[in-house]
Amino acid sequence: MENGSLDYWLHESLDKSSILKWDVRLKIAQGASRGLAYLHKVCEPHIVHRDVKSSNILLDENSKLIWLILVSQGCYRPYDTHVTTDLVGTLGYIPPEYSQTLMATCRGDVYSFGVVLLELLTGRRPVEVCKGKNCRDLVSWVFQMKSEKREAEIIDSSIWDKGREKQLLEMLEIACKCIDHDPRRRPYIEEVVSYLDGIGVEAAGQQ
Template sequence: MENGSLDYWLHEKPDGPSSLDWDTRLHIAQGAARGLSYLHQSCEPHILHRDIKSSNILLDENFEAHLADFGLARLILPYDTHVTTDLVGTLGYIPPEYGQASVATDKGDVYSFGVVLLELLTGKRPMDICKPKGTRDLISWVLR
């Protein structure tokens, strides 16, 4: 993709965050949301991505968002409500309930997408181990 990943623009490109005005950020968020909605509701069988994160949101020349990296994805067959699985994902994006049960649901993808939205709003990484305990992850920082 011509513009790389959302992660690149938010965290790697020196002038990246300042180049992403609010309209562009909203456009990216809406495009990624449409992609996730398609996976969860429109395609048959439904698909759990299981690794929604800013580096897996690729941007074309018009900053249209495209979900990528389906290496951890799982199919949800009709009448299934979840997939039993090993704990997978990227630190900072993994929903808290995944640590308690090895069950993946579409709610986990939505949680991870919420972390991406917080990244878009704050420009902060979801996890920063250099910060003091309790402020290392974006969710704790937001809750404080």
């Protein structure tokens, strides 16, 4: 696509003037959730993606979501009784239950999508190359910061603004629902679509 992947714009672009603004990040999150909902609920047969990540989200010339790339060997129907001993997915996005069950599920996709939401909010990669005892993966770091009531420090400084704090923290809460360690407590993707579409609606209605 004209503008490459979300991963590129969040983590590799060196042009500071091209940093994705909050309104664009929100639209990308909303569009990506609809794309995943289409796979899970609309297309026949329903599809579990198994490798949802920022590099599989492509943007057009207007930086709007186009699609989640479907890697043929990585997708399967959710009602298949398919268990694999091959690790499918990408480090940092793989749901914690996968190591025990080796079964890809729709709620596993939701976990991976929650990590993408954290990338949009923080500007950080799911797994950072770093040194020292305090180095953590993105999910663990976010939960630690939340436990210390330091939510504002989680947000990428390039999009932080006190005027949009409510919207940013709303998306953070949605992301944390998606990455719940217990898959049974994670929302279905259609619920995530509804949550994301509701961000900012109240403020817009008051204008």
